[in-house]
Amino acid sequence: MKVILHVDMDSFFSAVEVRENPELRGLPVIVGGKKAKEEKAAEEPDKKIRDVVSTCSYEAREYGIHSAMALSRAYELCPDAKFLPVNMPLYKRVSGEIMVILRKYADKIEQVSIDEAFLDISTRVRRDWTDAREYAQMIKKVILAKEGLTCSIGIAPNKTIAKIASDFVKPDGLTVVKQGKASEFLAPLPVKKIPGVGPKTEAMLKEMGIEQIGQLTSCDVQELVAKFGKYGTRLHLIANGIDESEVEEEWQRKSLSRERTFAEDTKDASVLNNCVDRLAEEVYNAIEEGGFVFKTVAIKVKFEDFALHTRAKTLKSFHSDLNTLSKTAKELMMEFSEGKGKEKEKKIRLLGVRVSNLGMVDEKQRRIV
Numbered sequence: 149m150k151v152i153l154h155v156d157m158d159s160f161f162s163a164v165e166v167r168e169n170p171e172l173r174g175l176p177v178i179v180g181g182k183k184a185k186e187e188k189a190a191e192e193p194d195k196k197i198r199d200v201v202s203t204c205s206y207e208a209r210e211y212g213i214h215s216a217m218a219l220s221r222a223y224e225l226c227p228d229a230k231f232l233p234v235n236m237p238l239y240k241r242v243s244g245e246i247m248v249i250l251r252k253y254a255d256k257i258e259q260v261s262i263d264e265a266f267l268d269i270s271t272r273v274r275r276d277w278t279d280a281r282e283y284a285q286m287i288k289k290v291i292l293a294k295e296g297l298t299c300s301i302g303i304a305p306n307k308t309i310a311k312i313a314s315d316f317v318k319p320d321g322l323t324v325v326k327q328g329k330a331s332e333f334l335a336p337l338p339v340k341k342i343p344g345v346g347p348k349t350e351a352m353l354k355e356m357g358i359e360q361i362g363q364l365t366s367c368d369v370q371e372l373v374a375k376f377g378k379y380g381t382r383l384h385l386i387a388n389g390i391d392e393s394e395v396e397e398e399w400q401r402k403s404l405s406r407e408r409t410f411a412e413d414t415k416d417a418s419v420l421n422n423c424v425d426r427l428a429e430e431v432y433n434a435i436e437e438g439g440f441v442f443k444t445v446a447i448k449v450k451f452e453d454f455a456l457h458t459r460a461k462t463l464k465s466f467h468s469d470l471n472t473l474s475k476t477a478k479e480l481m482m483e484f485s486e487g488k489g490k491e492k493e494k495k496i497r498l499l500g501v502r503v504s505n506l507g508m509v510d511e512k513q514r515r516i517v
């Protein structure tokens with residue numbers, strides 16, 4: 149069982165501005181647009197001014213102001229609000245500091261935007277969830293003490309529910325959805341609360357008579373698949389509280405690859421094999437340098453007619469040796485040369501070797517972390 153925590157900072161850009169200028173506290177503060185024209189021209193001469201609200205304080209939200217609204221409209225709704233230009237370098241710096249703090253409290257952390265992150269805290273709290281709430285309260289306290297900012301946190305058995313939960317009570321909220329309580333929590337919520345369900349999907353679901361997440365659970369999956377393809381299955385699973393996706397550290401999402409285009413298209417087996425060997429060696433050097441281990445090996449083949457194919461194999465455990473890498477890559481290559489009739493006839497224009505599903509070798513303990 150996993151315990152996942154999702155943190156989302158409250159009215160992030162404007163909260164940072166208020167922190168920097170305490171006299172703004174309690175006022176409607178709107179952040180959006182660029183600095184005065186002259187300054188802007190010097191900084192980004194080619195960019196057009198995007199005159200929309202990036203975000204605003206909760207006081208400003210009372211006037212109906214929200215992100216992505218035209219600044220002119222925001223001005224109509226609340227002419228007395230404090231309007232501030234976007235100071236991105238400042239928000240990025242604060243975001244970086246927050247992520248450093250959060251990292252200490254997680255087995256794994258995945259930053260998903262400037263002001264939000266998933267933390268896998270499975271080994272940090274008790275299995276019975278009794279201290280999950282206290283754990284989140286402690287994180288909130290630390291962020292407030294060190295950064296002077298509030299955030300909202302959701303804790304749940306998976307990423308999707310944790311994200312929905314962090315939005316459930318805002319600002320300065322904390323929502324814990326225990327294992328076994330997911331369906332109950334999700335059922336009454338509108339479908340648009342599911343990450344990825346935008347106005348279009350929402351409208352299509354409404355046509356099917358589905359407005360709440362609970363209604364998704366009782367509807368026929370085939371009907372959802374017919375309308376939304378693969379995403380239909382995912383929607384059904386999410387509504388049932390199922391999401392197996394892992395919290396992925398940045399380096400886990402990464403892959404390493406090398407590729408080569410032949411001077412002349414070829415189907416000569418020994419030329420192709422040599423090339424796979426050389427590419428595997430180059431990839432091996434890169435993973436060794438980075439201290440990585442890999443689980444998945446893939447090859448990419450572009451034929452003379454530019455048709456592009458990839459083939460991948462995921463191994464049972466992590467590896468870090470050149471032998472496994474080139475052997476697996478060559479096996480995958482064989483599948484092409486011995487493969488289907490048409491492909492067999494075609495010459496190859498480009499070859500690529502890639503490893504993904506990377507892990508890190510911890511130097512001190514010589515283990516995968």
Ligand code: TTP
Nearest residue numbers: 156157158159160161162202203204215216263
């Ligand atoms: P959000 O977390 O969506 O919004 P927020 O932090 O301002 O408010 P909330 O309390 O509801 O979480 O986005 C984080 C930051 O990203 C936000 O402070 C500004 C920026 N942003 C934009 O620039 N444009 C947008 O349309 C949105 C939604 C956000």
Ligand code: MG
Nearest residue numbers: 156157158263
């Ligand atoms: Mg936020």
